[in-house]
Amino acid sequence: MSSPTSTAESVPTALLSRLQQVVEHAGSHPEAAVCDLLRILQAEYGWIDDDRLQLVARLCSISPVRVEELCTFYPLVLREDPGRHVLRICDSIACHLAGAPGLLQMAVAQSGVPLGQSNGRYSVLPHVCLGLCERAPAAFVDGKNTVAPLSAEALRQLLQDWERES
Amino acid sequence: MCRKGIVPTRCAMAEVFYLDGEAIPFRAGQNVLEAVLEHRQESSIPYFCFHPAMGSLGACRQCGVMVYPHDGKHPPRLTMACLLPASRDLQLGRAEAKVQHEHQLISELLMRNHPHDCPVCDEGGQCHLQNMTVASGHAYREYEPEKRRYQSQELGPLIRQEMNRCITCYRCVRFYQDLAGGEDFGVFGSRDRVFFGRLEDGPLESPLAGNLAEVCPTGVFTDKVYHQDYLRPWDLEESAGICPHCSIGCNTRPGAARGHLRRVRQRSHGEINPHFLCDRGRYGFRYVAAEDRPRQAQAGGRRQDVDSVLDRLAARLAEGRSAFLGSPREDLDSNLALFALARVLDAPFAAFFEPWEEAKAREILALPHPPAPARISAYAEILVIGAVERVAPTLPLFLREAHDRGAAISLLRCLPSPLTALAGEDRLLPPADLLDAAWEWLGQRHHRPFLLLIDSESVGPELLHLLRREIGTWPDGSGILPVYRQGNLPGASFYAVDGHASRLRTALAGNDYDHLLALGQDPQEMDGLWWRSHGDIDLSLIDHRRSLSWDDVWLSLPCAALSERSGLYYNGEGRLQAAAVAYTPAREERHWRPELGPFPLAAGGALREELLPSPVELCRALAERLELSERWQERLRFYRDFLLRSAPRPGDPGVFLPEELRARFRLHSAPPPRATDQGWSVCRFSHYSEEELANGARELHSLAPASAAWIAPGQQDARQVRLRAVDGTSRTLPLRELPDMAAEVLAIPRAELVFLGLRPGDGVNPEWLD
Numbered sequence: 001m002s003s004p005t006s007t008a009e010s011v012p013t014a015l016l017s018r019l020q021q022v023v024e025h026a027g028s029h030p031e032a033a034v035c036d037l038l039r040i041l042q043a044e045y046g047w048i049d050d051d052r053l054q055l056v057a058r059l060c061s062i063s064p065v066r067v068e069e070l071c072t073f074y075p076l077v078l079r080e081d082p083g084r085h086v087l088r089i090c091d092s093i094a095c096h097l098a099g100a101p102g103l104l105q106m107a108v109a110q111s112g113v114p115l116g117q118s119n120g121r122y123s124v125l126p127h128v129c130l131g132l133c134e135r136a137p138a139a140f141v142d143g144k145n146t147v148a149p150l151s152a153e154a155l156r157q158l159l160q161d162w163e164r165e166s
Numbered sequence: 167m168c169r170k171g172i173v174p175t176r177c178a179m180a181e182v183f184y185l186d187g188e189a190i191p192f193r194a195g196q197n198v199l200e201a202v203l204e205h206r207q208e209s210s211i212p213y214f215c216f217h218p219a220m221g222s223l224g225a226c227r228q229c230g231v232m233v234y235p236h237d238g239k240h241p242p243r244l245t246m247a248c249l250l251p252a253s254r255d256l257q258l259g260r261a262e263a264k265v266q267h268e269h270q271l272i273s274e275l276l277m278r279n280h281p282h283d284c285p286v287c288d289e290g291g292q293c294h295l296q297n298m299t300v301a302s303g304h305a306y307r308e309y310e311p312e313k314r315r316y317q318s319q320e321l322g323p324l325i326r327q328e329m330n331r332c333i334t335c336y337r338c339v340r341f342y343q344d345l346a347g348g349e350d351f352g353v354f355g356s357r358d359r360v361f362f363g364r365l366e367d368g369p370l371e372s373p374l375a376g377n378l379a380e381v382c383p384t385g386v387f388t389d390k391v392y393h394q395d396y397l398r399p400w401d402l403e404e405s406a407g408i409c410p411h412c413s414i415g416c417n418t419r420p421g422a423a424r425g426h427l428r429r430v431r432q433r434s435h436g437e438i439n440p441h442f443l444c445d446r447g448r449y450g451f452r453y454v455a456a457e458d459r460p461r462q463a464q465a466g467g468r469r470q471d472v473d474s475v476l477d478r479l480a481a482r483l484a485e486g487r488s489a490f491l492g493s494p495r496e497d498l499d500s501n502l503a504l505f506a507l508a509r510v511l512d513a514p515f516a517a518f519f520e521p522w523e524e525a526k527a528r529e530i531l532a533l534p535h536p537p538a539p540a541r542i543s544a545y546a547e548i549l550v551i552g553a554v555e556r557v558a559p560t561l562p563l564f565l566r567e568a569h570d571r572g573a574a575i576s577l578l579r580c581l582p583s584p585l586t587a588l589a590g591e592d593r594l595l596p597p598a599d600l601l602d603a604a605w606e607w608l609g610q611r612h613h614r615p616f617l618l619l620i621d622s623e624s625v626g627p628e629l630l631h632l633l634r635r636e637i638g639t640w641p642d643g644s645g646i647l648p649v650y651r652q653g654n655l656p657g658a659s660f661y662a663v664d665g666h667a668s669r670l671r672t673a674l675a676g677n678d679y680d681h682l683l684a685l686g687q688d689p690q691e692m693d694g695l696w697w698r699s700h701g702d703i704d705l706s707l708i709d710h711r712r713s714l715s716w717d718d719v720w721l722s723l724p725c726a727a728l729s730e731r732s733g734l735y736y737n738g739e740g741r742l743q744a745a746a747v748a749y750t751p752a753r754e755e756r757h758w759r760p761e762l763g764p765f766p767l768a769a770g771g772a773l774r775e776e777l778l779p780s781p782v783e784l785c786r787a788l789a790e791r792l793e794l795s796e797r798w799q800e801r802l803r804f805y806r807d808f809l810l811r812s813a814p815r816p817g818d819p820g821v822f823l824p825e826e827l828r829a830r831f832r833l834h835s836a837p838p839p840r841a842t843d844q845g846w847s848v849c850r851f852s853h854y855s856e857e858e859l860a861n862g863a864r865e866l867h868s869l870a871p872a873s874a875a876w877i878a879p880g881q882q883d884a885r886q887v888r889l890r891a892v893d894g895t896s897r898t899l900p901l902r903e904l905p906d907m908a909a910e911v912l913a914i915p916r917a918e919l920v921f922l923g924l925r926p927g928d929g930v931n932p933e934w935l936d
Contacts, residue, residue, distance in 0.1 A: 069354055072354040
């Protein structure tokens with residue numbers, strides 16, 4: 001884990017002041033800003049590295065352990081570099097019945113790395129219920145778009161497109 | 167949820183409810199499980215996540231009972247006993263088949279991922295999970311998939327983690343974060359992949375981390391020090407001990423076997439340590455096994471047998487040119503034995519070598535009714551002066567509970583403190599300003615009883631004196647509780663704080679005395695400056711640790727360690743408690759062919775006792791050689807009878823030093839503080855592990871930082887600092903920055919303060935070096 005004293009240096013001044021504004025908005029409860037800070041930093045960098053975790057802890061006046069507790073509880077917060085793209089395939093009960101295990105296997109075969117690991121370009125992650133059970137199996141792309149139902153062909157195409165990107 | 171705390175609440179037992187037809191009494195506010203646990207020695211309801219200090223969580227789902235509604239309309243329902251408030255005439259069932267099946271199922275679920283490594287688990291034989299699993303009737307594993315596996319962490323020299331054994335009861339994290347206030351340990355993940363640990367490998371930072379081994383209901387966190395010298399818990403002989411490492415006097419349960427002291431666990435005392443023990447108390451005992459612990463008598467640094475050293479010592483005492491020095495960390499009888507010897511020889515005696523320390527002891531003895539540590543949480547207003555959490559690491563537990571109950575806590579400090587999170591008022595001050603700030607705080611209107619919690623190592627006697635004299639004007643019930651690292655200060659100094667230290671020094675500095683016999687106190691470690699300037703005094707030491715002067719003194723006599731003898735100790739509230747003999751040191755050796763080395767007892771070897779004499783036995787031997795045995799015994803009996811109107815036995819709650827005996831110290835005045843120039847001053851830096859005896863506990867002491875001078879960040883660019891004593895000697899220390907400490911203050915360890923002849927608050931002229 002990086003030293004907490006050097007963390008602010010890795011973040012541009014404009015971004016840092018934006019984060020500070022969010023903390024100020026939380027008033028006397030700076031810890032309430034922790035989710036917002038993580039969301040902003042993840043949108044900016046794609047994931048939360050140790051330096052950024054320490055930065056969030058310092059800005060929110062809580063221990064790094066508290067921030068890590070939150071990061072590891074919520075699957076949408078990434079603590080490892082996922083590559084340029086992230087595909088989350090729902091593996092909860094409805095999607096499981098609708099073929100999610102097959103899709104996950106297929107994604108593993110195509111990406112060449114186990115679930116949760118990056119092949120340098122993208123990562124495929126199993127995910128808890130996306131709330132799209134009526135259109136199972138569902139997927140969540142790059143934290144922005146949902147694809148439901150996700151067909152095998154659409155999955156193959158999506159991963160091929162990502163592989164072609166330079 | 168029933169509101170819990172580390173201090174048991176006291177209220178009248180009035181009503182009953184019924185469990186399987188048996189009437190169970192309960193107090194208002196208790197839940198069903200709590201009432202059953204209090205009523206019966208062994209609970210008939212299995213449970214995991216409930217803990218008397220942490221309350222109910224309902225996470226483990228193990229403590230189900232059947233509730234029978236009185237209305238006759240609703241069917242019986244299964245409810246968690248820890249979440250069910252006890253109420254009058256409640257009808258509950260535990261013995262029925264449905265409930266038992268439920269307990270069995272939950273046990274099976276909890277055991278789903280638990281490894282079957284009980285034969286090699288340190289918790290075996292004292293495992294709550296094992297007991298509850300057997301009690302609930304789950305015996306055969308039917309779950310087939312692979313067990314969940316974790317990579318455990320390396321958590322330092324005191325605690326061992328085996329995360330695969332976890333049943334997710336959350337006790338560890340609730341203790342560590344909520345009660346101990348630790349910030350380096352947490353719970354990560356969710357669902358069935360929850361991990362309890364640190365961000366990365368490394369020693370746990372809380373001085374209460376050792377409690378994890380007792381809080382965990384199974385073997386996830388175990389005592390790493392015990393593991394080094396492990397025997398099954400049922401092979402240990404446990405006794406009633408008293409922690410000698412600070413003034414709180416926590417009750418302990420030392421466990422020993424085959425001539426080795428192997429572990430110390432907490433023994434509950436409702437007024438002192440209801441549930442927990444600090445790591446100094448838990449691991450400090452290892453000083454008895456320190457590699458450099460003295461075991462041979464010496465004369466001039468050369469080994470000699472005890473008898474010849476005693477002969478020489480007795481001959482020297484007979485010359486009538488010897489003074490005596492007791493010790494506030496030694497037990498009552500040892501001090502009285504030495505004091506009685508000094509009196510029959512009509513020789514000077516002091517319990518302290520430093521008059522300044524003696525004046526503080528006098529003020530501590532004069533305090534009326536210091537409150538019991540566990541009563542701290544009952545105060546609505548508390549002023550904390552100095553680094554109490556470094557001196558007595560269990561105190562934050564009580565302060566945190568007081569805070570949770572709404573107490574207003576004010577903090578006056580020089581060093582960073584974990585208590586800042588609890589303090590409404592937090593002032594960072596040089597030590598010389600603490601008194602004025604305390605006075606200012608007292609000047610505010612306080613209508614409710616309040617408590618002053620004082621780190622007496624950071625302040626001078628004048629502060630204690632001035633505050634103590636004001637007690638009569640405070641609201642009834644207000645008080646002062648001083649904390650310090652000596653385990654028996656009132657007991658050692660009761661007869662010898664009326665200027666005895668000054669008289670001892672005057673005697674030694676004059677021509678009439680040229681020899682000092684010191685018990686458990688090395689003058690060089692108490693006032694190096696004075697001792698250096700009086701190099702012609704011969705010193706004889708009786709101790710069980712190798713002090714600074716041990717190998718250079720005229721005579722040195724090793725004695726039994728505190729846990730190797732029984733003893734009586736007065737704690738900071740003036741409560742006298744008794745400790746039993748924890749063990750008799752012995753070495754395992756074989757009966758035949760000794761050239762092959764030790765042979766285990768289990769394989770037919772023998773135990774050879776290696777018990778050293780106690781200080782009382784050494785004093786008795788000296789009295790016999792001086793042919794003063796009868797007079798010595800008579801004196802000893804007189805002092806003992808006067809001070810001990812009723813002597814407690816090990817395991818008793820203790821008896822108090824009578825108030826009228828304390829009152830005689832209230833006539834004294836305190837010496838004025840030394841004048842301090844504006845500019846840099848010194849304060850004492852200490853780690854929680856630090857204490858004269860505990861410093862010899864290898865595993866615990868390995869956590870203490872290296873000696874340095876600590877300053878607030880941004881004050882100096884230098885790498886080192888040199889400080890000079892008035893005799894021209896100097897000390898050069900590496901300079902380290904310590905966030906959140908007072909400006910223009912140098913925090914240095916006690917050994918350096920003593921060497922330089924400095925006290926907390928003294929002004930200094932530091933030389934900054936690159």
